[in-house]
Amino acid sequence: xxxxxxxxxxxxxxxxxxxxxxxxxxxxxxxxxxxxxxxxxxxxxxxxxxxxxxxxxxxxxxxxxxxxxxxxxxxxxxxxxxxxxxxxxxxxxxxxxxxxxxxxxxxxxxxxxxxxxxxxxxxxxxxxxxxxxxxxxxxxxxxxxxxxxxxxxxxxxxxxxxxxxxxxxxxxxxxxxxxxxxxxxxxxxxxxxxxxxxxxxxxxxxxxxxxxxxxxxxxxxxxxxxxxxxxxxxxxxxxxxxxxxxxxxxxxxxxxxxxxxxxxxxxxxxxxxxxxxxxxxxxxxxxxxxxxxxxxxxxxxxxxxxxxxxxxx
Numbered sequence: 348x349x350x351x352x353x354x355x356x357x358x359x360x361x362x363x364x365x366x367x368x369x370x371x372x373x374x375x376x377x378x379x380x381x382x383x384x385x386x387x388x389x390x391x392x393x394x395x396x397x398x399x400x401x402x403x404x405x406x407x408x409x410x411x412x413x414x415x416x417x418x419x420x421x422x423x424x425x426x427x428x429x430x431x432x433x434x435x436x437x438x439x440x441x442x443x444x445x446x447x448x449x450x451x452x453x454x455x456x457x458x459x460x461x462x463x464x465x466x467x468x469x470x471x472x473x474x475x476x477x478x479x480x481x482x483x484x485x486x487x488x489x490x491x492x493x494x495x496x497x498x499x500x501x502x503x504x505x506x507x508x509x510x511x512x513x514x515x516x517x518x519x520x521x522x523x524x525x526x527x528x529x530x531x532x533x534x535x536x537x538x539x540x541x542x543x544x545x546x547x548x549x550x551x552x553x554x555x556x557x558x559x560x561x562x563x564x565x566x567x568x569x570x571x572x573x574x575x576x577x578x579x580x581x582x583x584x585x586x587x588x589x590x591x592x593x594x595x596x597x598x599x600x601x602x603x604x605x606x607x608x609x610x611x612x613x614x615x616x617x618x619x620x621x622x623x624x625x626x627x628x629x630x631x632x633x634x635x636x637x638x639x640x641x642x643x644x645x646x647x648x649x650x651x652x653x654x655x656x657x658x659x660x
Contacts, residue, residue, distance in 0.1 A: 368504040371449025376456025390420035429461035436471040482529040489581035502567030520562040
């Protein structure tokens with residue numbers, strides 16, 4: 348258990364990544380589109396020229412031009428399949444026969460080797476909110492806890508190849524981190540130097556963000572923010588804990604009232620003595636203190652009682 352503002356983060360040891368993101372070799376898509384278009388036009392022109400020569404008794408040359416034009420057309424169409432539309436906030440993970448070749452992050456029309464496969468990955472900022480989890484806190488009390496994290500993919504290669512499904516991986520690790528936080532700290536602190544989930548939410552969510560960062564780092568994911576969205580006692584003990592909190596609040600309020608009343612009584616006695624209004628012996632002082640404390644600390648308005656005699660009769 349940690350005390351004060353010191354937070355010791357117990358992060359798991361994740362394996363070192365085997366692959367890191369690198370830029371893929373690509374060229375502007377406009378140039379590639381122009382070249383493939385020119386190739387298609389040239390193939391059509393070559394085919395038409397071959398047909399004309401074949402009809403003019405130059406059969407051999409005509410057949411060669413027709414075959415060449417057909418091949419050029421097929422090559423142009425095949426090269427056109429290397430074009431990729433990359434929107435802002437997206438990336439393309441490029442693989443060449445199963446081997447990682449790089450990532451395209453530049454938005455717009457890009458061209459890569461048509462023999463490669465390109466997988467789209469969103470690099471936008473995302474939210475993930477967990478369901479309400481029922482766990483036991485550090486004191487064994489059942490509580491309900493839920494959280495939300497803001498995250499994004501930073502390394503597309505790790506997100507693609509280090510885990511099976513990085514979205515599911517983030518979801519599972521978030522739930523695991525929330526449960527780990529809940530069993531380390533109590534819902535309410537009973538000591539001044541003890542951290543609690545309710546009283547020190549800012550500090551504990553900082554630790555949650557650090558622990559989550561360590562857990563999802565292997566998937567190339569960065570945690571931007573982590574917050575609690577729901578924190579309460581479980582329904583079966585909520586009423587009992589509410590009574591306990593109310594009792595603690597009443598005791599704290601009584602302590603404040605008594606402390607203030609004692610100060611007021613002390614000031615009143617000192618003022619009476621300084622002004623020499625009346626000379627009070629010890630018994631009269633005790634009676635005055637008793638009456639003032641009853642008036643100041645009572646829950647209801649006092650009912651005055653008039654004494655027609657003296658204090659000693």
